Amino acid sequence: MTNVLIVGAGPTGLTTALELTRQGIVPDIVDAKESPSWKSRAVAILPRSIEILNRTGVGDHLIREGVRITRAHIRRGKRSLLDIDLSKLLDKEEQVIALAQNRTEILMSKQLESMGVSVRYDTKVTSVATSETSATVTFADGTTKTYDWVVGADGVFSTVRDSVHISYNGYELDEEWSIADVEVAEEQHHGTINAWLLEGEHKTRDALVMIPIERNRIRLISSTSDSLAALPLTLDVQDIRRTGTFKISVRQAEQYIKGRVILAGDAAHTHSPVGGRGMNLGIEDGQAIADALVHNTVHTYEGKRKPKATRVMRGTEKARKLITSNNLGIVFGIYVVTWCIQHSYFLQKKFAKNLAKL
Ligand SMILES: Cc1cc2nc3c(=O)[nH]c(=O)nc-3n(C[C@H](O)[C@H](O)[C@H](O)COP(=O)(O)OP(=O)(O)OC[C@H]3O[C@@H](n4cnc5c(N)ncnc54)[C@H](O)[C@@H]3O)c2cc1C
Numbered sequence: 001m002t003n004v005l006i007v008g009a010g011p012t013g014l015t016t017a018l019e020l021t022r023q024g025i026v027p028d029i030v031d032a033k034e035s036p037s038w039k040s041r042a043v044a045i046l047p048r049s050i051e052i053l054n055r056t057g058v059g060d061h062l063i064r065e066g067v068r069i070t071r072a073h074i075r076r077g078k079r080s081l082l083d084i085d086l087s088k089l090l091d092k093e094e095q096v097i098a099l100a101q102n103r104t105e106i107l108m109s110k111q112l113e114s115m116g117v118s119v120r121y122d123t124k125v126t127s128v129a130t131s132e133t134s135a136t137v138t139f140a141d142g143t144t145k146t147y148d149w150v151v152g153a154d155g156v157f158s159t160v161r162d163s164v165h166i167s168y169n170g171y172e173l174d175e176e177w178s179i180a181d182v183e184v185a186e187e188q189h190h191g192t193i194n195a196w197l198l199e200g201e202h203k204t205r206d207a208l209v210m211i212p213i214e215r216n217r218i219r220l221i222s223s224t225s226d227s228l229a230a231l232p233l234t235l236d237v238q239d240i241r242r243t244g245t246f247k248i249s250v251r252q253a254e255q256y257i258k259g260r261v262i263l264a265g266d267a268a269h270t271h272s273p274v275g276g277r278g279m280n281l282g283i284e285d286g287q288a289i290a291d292a293l294v295h296n297t298v299h300t301y302e303g304k305r306k307p308k309a310t311r312v313m314r315g316t317e318k319a320r321k322l323i324t325s326n327n328l329g330i331v332f333g334i335y336v337v338t339w340c341i342q343h344s345y346f347l348q349k350k351f352a353k354n355l356a357k358l
Helices: 011-022 047-054 058-065 101-114 159-163 278-294 298-323 328-342 345-356
Strands: 004-007 028-030 071-076 079-085 125-130 135-139 144-147 149-152 168-184 192-198 206-214 217-222 237-253 261-263
Touching: 004 011, 004 135, 004 144, 011 028, 011 047, 011 101, 011 278, 047 058, 047 278, 058 101, 071 328, 079 328, 079 345, 125 149, 125 159, 135 149, 149 159, 159 261, 237 298, 278 298, 298 328, 328 345
Parallel strands: 004 028, 004 149, 071 192, 149 261
Antiparallel strands: 071 079, 125 135, 135 144, 168 217, 168 237, 192 206, 206 217
16 A cells, blocks of 8 residues: 655645545654644635535534634724625535634544544654655654655645755745734624724734634734734733734745655645635645545646645735735725625625635
């Protein structure tokens, strides 16, 4: 049987492992961290990801535990620009679910365990050397093992990618963005994505998004350095679970395959969290790799996945620039477009479908 190592048990690596196992190839999967993460980055799970993860029964768990997004409300300051009822615009199978990434990962790894495969935590890969027929991996304890294929799902700072000298071209933005996860006193804005276009800290405008991720827990993410301070409404905050800042990189691996190494997820591409696409793209990569390995069509993987990532990266960058632009023409354009969407059922439906589509 083909022997495969998956490096990284984030959403990408776990999807690859679930899909391979389901189709009869039992992989090794390792992660450098000691246990599943308690920190969450991604929150939005798109219908396509749920469809993929439902092949192994995880999708239903995500729907049960997550918050179904039923409404989207965009404002500029106090003025409402767009307020739409997604529950009426999207079919049941098109729903977007919000759930903290760490919970998503736990549900995925539990399902993997029930299928007989456990993630080996505290197992760091320090290098990979590849030929045309195999790849040899060195672990932090000095041991080595040779595999038919190694999947680098080890994130933005991928050791696998660097070991085989694949360049990760792109750029990093100057400004700092921030996130905050807060517990609120009672269920507030349940099921609603609230977004604000704000007057900027810099020469640009800023954007802030508030998403419910549990009954009494809310995620704030913004292009300001302090999401909680920038929030233009008062929340009855009971506990601040997490705050942090981050910088946005927009990068893509020059090659997705080299010898017997395949890259996927953030190891292959990274971009801004606007639109909540990154994790979903990685989940789709994971499914594509598993199918390619099972059907012996690995040579088609890069041709299918790289253009898709390029398209998503362009789209998210365009959206990021639009919502943070200070250009009066663009601001006026946003008013006009949101007014048109608000007043047309057809455009509302189109907007909702784009929101839910990868
Ligand atoms: C603030 C923020 C908000 C976001 N929101 C969204 C969202 O709403 N929706 C969305 O789709 N995306 C979102 N994203 C993007 C999303 O989080 C990532 O795209 C996603 O986590 C990528 O998954 P991955 O499995 O490829 O990589 P990761 O999640 O980074 O997982 C990589 C794993 O590899 C392990 N690893 C690393 N190096 C080694 C090594 N040498 N040996 C062994 N293991 C190793 C790490 O410990 C880690 O567990 C957001 C990102 C940020 C920063």
